[in-house]
Amino acid sequence: FPTRRSSDLLDLSSLEDGNLDVAAVATDAAGNQQTDSRTIEKETDALILTIDNPLEGDNYINAVEQTDVTVRGSGSEGLTVFVILTDESSNNVTSSAVVAGGVWSFDVDVSSLVDGEITIAATETDSFGNIATESHIVILDTVVLSTTIDTPVAGDDIISRGEQMALQVTGTGEPDSTIALVFDDGTSIVSTTALVNAAGDWDVTSDISSLTDGGVIITATETDVAGNTGAPVSHSVTIDFNALIISIDNPIA
Numbered sequence: 001f002p003t004r005r006s007s008d009l010l011d012l013s014s015l016e017d018g019n020l021d022v023a024a025v026a027t028d029a030a031g032n033q034q035t036d037s038r039t040i041e042k043e044t045d046a047l048i049l050t051i052d053n054p055l056e057g058d059n060y061i062n063a064v065e066q067t068d069v070t071v072r073g074s075g076s077e078g079l080t081v082f083v084i085l086t087d088e089s090s091n092n093v094t095s096s097a098v099v100a101g102g103v104w105s106f107d108v109d110v111s112s113l114v115d116g117e118i119t120i121a122a123t124e125t126d127s128f129g130n131i132a133t134e135s136h137i138v139i140l141d142t143v144v145l146s147t148t149i150d151t152p153v154a155g156d157d158i159i160s161r162g163e164q165m166a167l168q169v170t171g172t173g174e175p176d177s178t179i180a181l182v183f184d185d186g187t188s189i190v191s192t193t194a195l196v197n198a199a200g201d202w203d204v205t206s207d208i209s210s211l212t213d214g215g216v217i218i219t220a221t222e223t224d225v226a227g228n229t230g231a232p233v234s235h236s237v238t239i240d241f242n243a244l245i246i247s248i249d250n251p252i253a
Contacts, residue, residue, distance in 0.1 A: 047132035060226035063142040072105035087113040144230035145174035147222040
């Protein structure tokens with residue numbers, strides 16, 4: 001028989017995974033035949049690949065966490081999971097891990113990436129060429145926007161007896177952040193919290209009647225949703241709770 005290569009495409013989807021016997025028979029014009037056979041393995045079972053959600057507990061990576069971010073998930077035993085983390089400016093860092101006990105995990109430094117959405121793309125390939133992919137988005141947030149306290153407080157930075165039980169303090173911050181507000185007269189403190197709204201404003205009403213007359217420092221400290229805490233911002237006011245004394249002599253004349 002002269003040697004000539006031949007190929008054909010076959011649909012094997014109806015056959016089960018495992019060993020398959022492949023037999024070929026060639027017959028020439030004179031009726032001569034030649035046969036050959038091979039055993040191949042079919043493996044089409046879907047690979048297992050997931051990325052844990054949430055990562056870092058809340059899908060936010062803050063300034064403290066950015067140098068040691070744990071990325072983990074599940075996969076097919078013994079395979080290597082390759083992962084690329086990409087920011088919105090197309091900067092990326094890569095890493096990989098071998099699946100052991102059905103899970104994979106690694107720690108990675110993402111401090112070189114830009115704040116914003118980070119896309120985590122994972123790929124897993126077995127020896128048969130089957131490929132599994134998975135992706136997940138987290139937020140890199142390493143900076144707290146500046147916090148302000150609106151001034152003057154109470155219109156004149158002087159807290160009177162009539163204002164002490166319902167003192168309103170307002171300011172601005174990063175939307176959804178929490179503002180920890182402290183009033184300190186040097187001996188005692190009153191503390192409360194406020195939530196920054198979507199427009200970036202916060203507003204809190206406090207009873208500071210337990211404080212004493214004189215100077216009071218109001219301090220606002222902001223913590224954003226990623227867990228970053230900004231530098232405290234302070235403003236001084238004066239408490240004057242002493243009532244004015246007024247009388248009319250009696251009798252008159």
